[in-house]
Amino acid sequence: MPLKSPPSSRSVTRHWVYDQLSSALFIPLSLYVFITFFFEVVLGGGRESVAAWLRSPPNGAAMLLFMAVTVYYKACWFITIIKDYVHDAGLNRFGILAVKFCAWILALAGTASVLKIIVWD
């Protein structure tokens, strides 16, 4: 099986930088969301307080950013794992496509839900 030509050093560097950036951003964003959102809101009140928390601009922005970063970050993980462990070339390609598909679905569903709560509720 002929190997594809290797990706350019520029695209590899860009991938590495995004990878570092998403993992570095994931930590403060997730801590902020988990501590304020889950502790104060989910445990503290019902549906209304969750919506009220999301409507505050910094919180809504943090939640949207958290979802974007997390989707990207986790998709990177899944793709790396598939590249390492799924040795069948066709299955490998299919797995990576499936991960990207699921990542888009999650990102769109999450963003649409948060925006709906912020804008229309």
Next chain:
Amino acid sequence: MPSDPPRRTGRPLSPHLQIYQPQITSGISIFHRFTAVGLAGGFAVLVAWLFCLAWMPEWYGPFTDILISPAGRFFLFGWTWAYFFHIGATLRHLAWDMCLGLSLKSVYLTGYLMLAASFFLTFAVWIAVLWREELPCL
């Protein structure tokens, strides 16, 4: 052209989990991956929960009830530990990428530290959760 793909030569494929003696270094490495997969599942549940909140209010209550049932709590507890373990391991990786803590001694030290911290923080969070258990939504 690099050498033949390993499949053709019959050599074992990386990462050689079957023939590698377990150590804290490789153990944390593989659990870093396991926790990434587990947390992705947790994230999907979070998105589904927000989706219910936004679009299917009649499902929000039952969904929340499942999450706080004993089985739900079992998963939430697991996700809590996976989360702390994962960000601990990620912090180590970020430090390594800046050429910090690469000596064998510090790799072992930070490995044991993050392992201990992940358990400590998980129990701390859950003690705090149980402490506030007379909560309106629970």
